[in-house]
Amino acid sequence: MKYDLCLFDLDGTLTDPQVGMEKSVRYALDALGVKTEMKNFNAFIGPPLRDNFRDFFGFTGELNELAVTKYREYFGEKGLFENEVYPGIIELLKQLKERGIKTAIATSKVTEYAERIAERFEFSMYFDYICGSEFNGERSAKREIISHILQEIKTPAERVVMIGDRKHDIIGANDTGIDSVGITWGFGNVDELKEAGATYIINLPEELIQIIECPTHMH
Numbered sequence: 001m002k003y004d005l006c007l008f009d010l011d012g013t014l015t016d017p018q019v020g021m022e023k024s025v026r027y028a029l030d031a032l033g034v035k036t037e038m039k040n041f042n043a044f045i046g047p048p049l050r051d052n053f054r055d056f057f058g059f060t061g062e063l064n065e066l067a068v069t070k071y072r073e074y075f076g077e078k079g080l081f082e083n084e085v086y087p088g089i090i091e092l093l094k095q096l097k098e099r100g101i102k103t104a105i106a107t108s109k110v111t112e113y114a115e116r117i118a119e120r121f122e123f124s125m126y127f128d129y130i131c132g133s134e135f136n137g138e139r140s141a142k143r144e145i146i147s148h149i150l151q152e153i154k155t156p157a158e159r160v161v162m163i164g165d166r167k168h169d170i171i172g173a174n175d176t177g178i179d180s181v182g183i184t185w186g187f188g189n190v191d192e193l194k195e196a197g198a199t200y201i202i203n204l205p206e207e208l209i210q211i212i213e214c215p216t217h218m219h
Contacts (some may be wrong), residue, residue, distance in 0.1 A: 002157065003179075003219050005155040006096060009164030010114055010132075011045045012186030014089050020043060020075065020082030026036035027079075028053075028070035032063070045187045046166035048108045048133065048140035055133055068137075072110075080113050085121050086185055087206035093126035094211055102153060104129040106145045106162065106172075124177060143171025150176065161199070163208065164188075170196035181211060 011017045022041040029036055034057065046054045053059040053067045074183050096131035104127060109115050117210055118124035133140035139148060146162060162173035165186025173180035174197050182193030182201040193201050200211050 001099065001101065001103065001212055002159075003161045004159040005102045005104065005153055005161075006112075006208075007104050007106040007149060007160065007178075008103050009046075009142075009162075009166070009169045009186075010109055010117065011040075012188070013086075013163060013167040013169075014105070014123065015083050015085050015117065016186075017045060017080075017083045018042065020079035023082060024075040024079040025212075027074035028067045029144075031073075032067060041114075042187045046108070046164075046168050048137070050062040050137050050140070061148045070193040072176065076113070080117050080162045081120055083117060083121070085123065086120035086205070090123060092205040092208060093123055097126055099212070101153070101212065102128045104131060104149045104153060106142065106149055106164075106169075108134045108140050108142060108145065108168070109133065110135055112120070146172050146176045151180075153200045163180055165193075167192050170198045173199075181208060 008014055021044055025041050025044060049068050049071060050064055053064050059067050065095055095102065105118065111130060111218045114130050114132045118127065120129060129149060129152055131145050139145060157177045160178040161181055162169055162178055163181045163183060165183050166188040170180045170182055170193060179199040182198035184190060184201065184203045190201060202208060
């Protein structure tokens with residue numbers, strides 16, 4: 001095996017959170033009386049929440065915090081379960097477990113939400129560790145999350161791989177000196193993943209097993 005530890009992004013990699021995330025954004029904007037022309041909120045999936053409200057709507061300071069609070073009001077109750085696991089993911093996680101490969105979730109989402117999603121959709125038992133951000137926004141950069149996991153699960157960097165659908169996952173991996181697998185069933189695209197410097201790019205979950213077992217053929 002080339003890798004001993006696989007880190008998985010959550011949103012857009014393990015699950016499709018689109019419905020719940022969009023409803024949560026709309027709920028927050030309605031609460032703040034903000035009208036938006038945005039029809040597609042997919043760009044919200046991946047980056048930290050505070051960054052999104054700043055970048056897309058120009059919210060800063062207290063307004064940004066209020067938007068995050070309102071988003072979580074809906075998301076924490078309903079939005080996180082308006083979500084579905086991508087086809088092939090559970091089978092992939094089972095195969096990794098059978099091979100004795102350690103796994104962790106590395107998400108910018110709040111850790112508690114990630115744990116609740118993993119429980120509800122019945123894949124928490126496949127993970128050795130789940131790490132996200134704090135409610136106050138601390139440890140929300142992918143680099144910080146990966147570093148934290150590497151401290152918790154002591155594994156040499158060359159034996160660790162990050163799997164994710166957006167450039168943030170790939171950049172976080174590069175920043176921490178680990179390999180990365182960009183996946184195309186999420187919300188990024190091949191150009192974004194290539195540009196960010198993904199070690200590998202795959203189109204189906206089952207292709208990850210080939211990389212772990214025989215990586216030379218997959219570049």
